Amino acid sequence: AQTVTQSQPEMSVQEAETVTLSCTYDTSENNYYLFWYKQPPSRQMILVIRQEAYKQQNATENRFSVNFQKAAKSFSLKISDSQLGDTAMYFCAFMSPTNGQNFVFGPGTRLSVLP
Amino acid sequence: DGGITQSPKYLFRKEGQNVTLSCEQNLNHDAMYWYRQDPGQGLRLIYYSQIVNDFQKGDIAEGYSVSREKKESFPLTVTSAQKNPTAFYLCASRIGFTEAFFGQGTRLTVV
Numbered sequence: 001a002q003t004v005t006q007s008q009p010e011m012s013v014q015e016a017e018t019v020t021l022s023c024t025y026d027t028s029e030n031n032y033y034l035f036w037y038k039q040p041p042s043r044q045m046i047l048v049i050r051q052e053a054y055k056q057q058n059a060t061e062n063r064f065s066v067n068f069q070k071a072a073k074s075f076s077l078k079i080s081d082s083q084l085g086d087t088a089m090y091f092c093a094f095m096s097p098t099n100g101q102n103f104v105f106g107p108g109t110r111l112s113v114l115p
Numbered sequence: 116d117g118g119i120t121q122s123p124k125y126l127f128r129k130e131g132q133n134v135t136l137s138c139e140q141n142l143n144h145d146a147m148y149w150y151r152q153d154p155g156q157g158l159r160l161i162y163y164s165q166i167v168n169d170f171q172k173g174d175i176a177e178g179y180s181v182s183r184e185k186k187e188s189f190p191l192t193v194t195s196a197q198k199n200p201t202a203f204y205l206c207a208s209r210i211g212f213t214e215a216f217f218g219q220g221t222r223l224t225v226v
Binding site: 043091095107110 | 157214
């Protein structure tokens with residue numbers, strides 16, 4: 001079974017600085033999808049960024065980018081120019097087309113952006 | 116606007132009572148999911164459904180039941196067999212190999 005690990009339960013960063021959240025996963029699949037979700041205090045789950053494993057190019061969405069290392073099974077999220085609104089729980093998630101297409105979520109990292 | 120609607124936002128259950136959480140989507144998505152989230156923890160899969168009239172147990176299905184009579188609807192019943200139901204419940208849907216879209220959640224509390 002696939003597992004997703006986020007080794008940083010909590011992190012903090014100063015406003016306008018850069019922070020990187022770690023995620024590792026375990027799978028024997030070759031084709032899969034990885035996601036970062038943000039859950040602010042409202043508890044609404046919001047997609048931050050998505051990466052297909054067959055694409056070597058790292059995904060980027062404005063201030064958010066990933067470092068996808070397929071061989072190392074690592075999928076870290078970099079947030080540049082951190083803003084107060086980035087304060088949230090961040091969940092890394094894995095989805096395999098052959099695993100019932102279900103999502104497996106990591107335990108989350110609580111990020112606090114400090115003014 | 117297309118989206119997923121969960122209701123109610125807050126729900127209180129008495130001991131021994133069954134309660135049903137509603138999840139409706141107008142995104143024309145095939146797959147729907149129910150997750151449970153406990154404080155400070157990630158999401159755990161309760162049930163999922165890939166098509167109408169079919170659903171599968173997730174990792175923590177005991178004490179829960181679902182139905183999928185319509186593509187748009189995937190209600191979750193928390194039965195009296197669920198001994199620790201106090202949690203935040205999230206419904207999600209997906210089509211193809213895209214991301215999951217989530218509802219706003221229901222907070223269930225046992226009183």
